[in-house]
Amino acid sequence: MSLLSLVEEAFAPEGVLSRAAEQFCPREGQTAMALAVARAVEEGGLLVVEAGTGVGKTFSYLVPALLSGERVLLSTATKTLQDQLYGRDLPRLLQALGLPLRTALLKGRSSYLCLHRMELARRDAALPDRGAVRALAKVEQWSKATRTGDLAEMPGLDERSPVIPLVTSTRDNCLGAQCPQFRACHVNLARREALAADVVVINHHLFFADLAVRESGMAELLPSVRVAIFDEAHQLNETGVQFLGSSLTTGQVLDFARDLLGTGLQLARGLVDWQLLASDVERAGRDLRLAVGKGGLGGKLRWAGPAPEGVPAAAWEETLHALHAACLRAMAGLATVSEIAPDFVRLHERAGLLAERVECFARPGAPEAVRWLDVGTQLRLQESPLDIAEAVQTRLLNRDAGGAEAGGPGRTWVFTSATLGDDERLRWFTEPCGLGAAEVLRVGSPFDYARQSALYVPAHLPKPSDPSHSAQVAALVAAAVRRLGGRAMVLTTTLRALRAIGEALQAEFADSGELEVLVQGQWPKRRLMERFREGAAGGGQPGCVLVASASFWEGVDVPGDALQLVVIDKLPFPPPNDPLVEARSQRLESQGRSPFKDYFVPEAAVALKQGAGRLIRRESDRGILVVCDTRLTGMGYGRRLLAALPPMRRLQSQAEFEEALDALTRAATTDPSAS
Structure with missing residues (x-):
C-alpha cells in the first residue's frame, strides 16, 4: 500500500487516529495537510504549510513521517514544545500506529547536568548564597537517580536558579574527551541515543548552533536523516540570524x-x-x-x-x-x-x-x-x-557545489506553522529563509470565528503616540475585567507599556483583592501560566489578569474560559530604530522596494495574527479580541492587517463591547462545560 493510502486510511473516521486522540473527528484541512506531507516524503523536495489554529498540524506531519519508514528529524521552537512532542504526541501515535520506532530527545548542552562541573561547584567556596548551596545539594541528590540528566525533569528547580550555570557546561568550558566524566556524560549519552534513533526531536536553537559551529553532534546525525520537519517555523529566520554571525x-x-x-x-x-x-x-x-x-x-x-x-x-x-x-x-x-x-x-x-x-x-x-x-x-x-537565505541554500539544501553534507537529492524538508505570512506565497517566511522555490499550502482554521469570537477597536482611544495611551488602555482593561471577573490577557508591544499598564492595573486592584494582576517578570513564565490557567476556579482564588509582552504573544495555550479577553495595546510594527530592522529596510530600498509595504506591514500582520491566536484554542472557546489602536480601522494599510486576522464579527461601539462581555459572563456561569 502506498504512503498516501496509508495516510488516508489513518485519518478516516474509524482509522487509527480515532484511537490516538480523544474526541477525534476527521477534518478536511488536517487530512489535506497530511497528504501534502506524504507526497513530499515520497517525492522529496520542499514543502511550506501554514496551518491555522485547530487544524491539528502536529498529527498532520507526524502520521506520514512515521508511516514512511524513513529516518526523521523533528525540530520545534522551544524546549517546552520538544518535551510535549517527545513525551506526549509521539508515544501516543506510535502506540496507535503499532510502530516499534526508536525515538530520542536531543537538547543543547545547557539543558543537561554536567557531572564534572557539579563536582567543581561542590568544592567552590564562592557560591552566591545559602539558597545556591541548598539548590546544589538538591541537584546532587537528583543526579544519583536521573538517567537522562535533563534538568527539565528535576522537580522544584527554578529555571532562573543561579546554580544552573554552575552545574551545566557550555561549548566554551566543556572538556570534551579529556573530561574525567566523559563516559558518564549526559550530553554524550543523549547524542548517542539520537544517532541510534529512528525519530529525533530537537529545537531550532540547537539546529542553528550546529550549522554555525558544528558542535552539537548534528553534523553526524543530519546526513542520515531523509525527512526533516520544522514546526513553529515562523521563528526560523530570527533564530538563525542569532547563530550565523x-x-x-x-x-x-x-x-x-x-x-x-x-x-x-x-x-x-x-x-x-x-x-x-x-x-x-x-x-x-x-x-x-x-x-x-x-x-x-x-x-x-x-x-x-x-x-x-x-x-x-x-x-x-x-x-x-x-x-x-x-x-x-x-x-x-x-x-x-x-x-x-x-x-x-x-x-x-x-x-x-x-x-x-x-x-x-x-x-x-x-x-x-x-x-x-x-x-x-x-x-x-x-x-x-540580515537573514538565513544564503545559509539555507548553501549549508542546508546544498544548492551550491561547495555546500555542506546536509543536502542531497531526494531529501524532504517540511516547514509549518500557524502563521507564516499574509499573502498566498507566504513571502514573509519563504523569502528570508531562501525557500522561494518551495511548494506552498495554506490550510485554514476549522473554527467558526464569527460565532466564537468578536473584534473590538475602541474608537475613543488616543493614538499610541499619545502619552496617555497606556493609562487609557489600563482603564479600559480594568472596566472590562470587572465585568468579566478576570480571564484576560494584555499583550504589549514594548516593555515600557508593559510596566505602565501592569502597574496601573495592580494599583487599581491592590486594595479590593477582587482580581489578581500578574505581570511578566514577577515570576518565571511557567509559574505565571500555571496561576493564570487556574483562573478563579481554585479554592476561592480571585480571577486573573495577565499583562505580558515578547514571548507571550505566541506559544501560549489557554483553552476554556480561563482566557476570554485578549487586549493588544497597539499594532506590533517592528521598532524602526532597531539596527537589524534598519539594515533590512535599507536593503529593500536599494532593491527599489518599499520597506513599509514589503517589511513593516507584513511583520505587523504576522505578529498581530500570533497575538490574536491566543484567544480561540478549541471549538468550544468563546472570546473577544480588543486592539487598542485606531490605525487598524483608520489607515489604508489597516485593511491588510484586518485581513490577516481571523474572520471575527465586529463590535462597533462601547455598548456592544460591554454586552459581549456580559454574554461571556452569563455563558461561563450557566454552562458547566465551558471550563
Missing part, C-alpha cells in the same frame, strides 16, 4: 575570569598568579561595559563605524585592546600548567577564542552583515547576516 558578551568574559580563578586555585595554586590574571580579564570586561555608560540601556546601539553609536571611539578601541591583551596574558599563564589537567587546556582554548572574537570586533564589520551592541547589565557585541 559572531557574538561576544561581557558575561562570557566574566565567566572565563571566574573559571580561570577557581580552576587555578583548585588545581595549581601557587604556580601562577591566578588572582592577577583573573582580575585583569575581569577588569577589562567591566571597563568595556563602563565605556558605553548608561546610554542606550535596555536597547541596541547602531555600530557602523569603529565604535557603537554614542560611544567615544578612542575609549572603545582602548578597552577592546586591553581586553585582547588580558586574554593573551591569560593564555601565556595557562600554557605553563597545561599538562597538569585538561581543565587548563580548555581554558587556554577559551582564552584564545575570546581573543579572536575581540580582534574580530576591533576590525570593520562584514559588508553583507549588520553589527550592533545590545546594552543591558552586560554587553552583547553582535554581527549577523
Whole structure:
C-alpha cells in the first residue's frame, strides 16, 4: 500500500487516529495537510504549510513521517514544545500506529547536568548564597537517580536558579574527551541515543548552533536523516540570524575570569598568579561595559563605524585592546600548567577564542552583515547576516557545489506553522529563509470565528503616540475585567507599556483583592501560566489578569474560559530604530522596494495574527479580541492587517463591547462545560 493510502486510511473516521486522540473527528484541512506531507516524503523536495489554529498540524506531519519508514528529524521552537512532542504526541501515535520506532530527545548542552562541573561547584567556596548551596545539594541528590540528566525533569528547580550555570557546561568550558566524566556524560549519552534513533526531536536553537559551529553532534546525525520537519517555523529566520554571525558578551568574559580563578586555585595554586590574571580579564570586561555608560540601556546601539553609536571611539578601541591583551596574558599563564589537567587546556582554548572574537570586533564589520551592541547589565557585541537565505541554500539544501553534507537529492524538508505570512506565497517566511522555490499550502482554521469570537477597536482611544495611551488602555482593561471577573490577557508591544499598564492595573486592584494582576517578570513564565490557567476556579482564588509582552504573544495555550479577553495595546510594527530592522529596510530600498509595504506591514500582520491566536484554542472557546489602536480601522494599510486576522464579527461601539462581555459572563456561569 502506498504512503498516501496509508495516510488516508489513518485519518478516516474509524482509522487509527480515532484511537490516538480523544474526541477525534476527521477534518478536511488536517487530512489535506497530511497528504501534502506524504507526497513530499515520497517525492522529496520542499514543502511550506501554514496551518491555522485547530487544524491539528502536529498529527498532520507526524502520521506520514512515521508511516514512511524513513529516518526523521523533528525540530520545534522551544524546549517546552520538544518535551510535549517527545513525551506526549509521539508515544501516543506510535502506540496507535503499532510502530516499534526508536525515538530520542536531543537538547543543547545547557539543558543537561554536567557531572564534572557539579563536582567543581561542590568544592567552590564562592557560591552566591545559602539558597545556591541548598539548590546544589538538591541537584546532587537528583543526579544519583536521573538517567537522562535533563534538568527539565528535576522537580522544584527554578529555571532562573543561579546554580544552573554552575552545574551545566557550555561549548566554551566543556572538556570534551579529556573530561574525567566523559563516559558518564549526559550530553554524550543523549547524542548517542539520537544517532541510534529512528525519530529525533530537537529545537531550532540547537539546529542553528550546529550549522554555525558544528558542535552539537548534528553534523553526524543530519546526513542520515531523509525527512526533516520544522514546526513553529515562523521563528526560523530570527533564530538563525542569532547563530550565523559572531557574538561576544561581557558575561562570557566574566565567566572565563571566574573559571580561570577557581580552576587555578583548585588545581595549581601557587604556580601562577591566578588572582592577577583573573582580575585583569575581569577588569577589562567591566571597563568595556563602563565605556558605553548608561546610554542606550535596555536597547541596541547602531555600530557602523569603529565604535557603537554614542560611544567615544578612542575609549572603545582602548578597552577592546586591553581586553585582547588580558586574554593573551591569560593564555601565556595557562600554557605553563597545561599538562597538569585538561581543565587548563580548555581554558587556554577559551582564552584564545575570546581573543579572536575581540580582534574580530576591533576590525570593520562584514559588508553583507549588520553589527550592533545590545546594552543591558552586560554587553552583547553582535554581527549577523540580515537573514538565513544564503545559509539555507548553501549549508542546508546544498544548492551550491561547495555546500555542506546536509543536502542531497531526494531529501524532504517540511516547514509549518500557524502563521507564516499574509499573502498566498507566504513571502514573509519563504523569502528570508531562501525557500522561494518551495511548494506552498495554506490550510485554514476549522473554527467558526464569527460565532466564537468578536473584534473590538475602541474608537475613543488616543493614538499610541499619545502619552496617555497606556493609562487609557489600563482603564479600559480594568472596566472590562470587572465585568468579566478576570480571564484576560494584555499583550504589549514594548516593555515600557508593559510596566505602565501592569502597574496601573495592580494599583487599581491592590486594595479590593477582587482580581489578581500578574505581570511578566514577577515570576518565571511557567509559574505565571500555571496561576493564570487556574483562573478563579481554585479554592476561592480571585480571577486573573495577565499583562505580558515578547514571548507571550505566541506559544501560549489557554483553552476554556480561563482566557476570554485578549487586549493588544497597539499594532506590533517592528521598532524602526532597531539596527537589524534598519539594515533590512535599507536593503529593500536599494532593491527599489518599499520597506513599509514589503517589511513593516507584513511583520505587523504576522505578529498581530500570533497575538490574536491566543484567544480561540478549541471549538468550544468563546472570546473577544480588543486592539487598542485606531490605525487598524483608520489607515489604508489597516485593511491588510484586518485581513490577516481571523474572520471575527465586529463590535462597533462601547455598548456592544460591554454586552459581549456580559454574554461571556452569563455563558461561563450557566454552562458547566465551558471550563
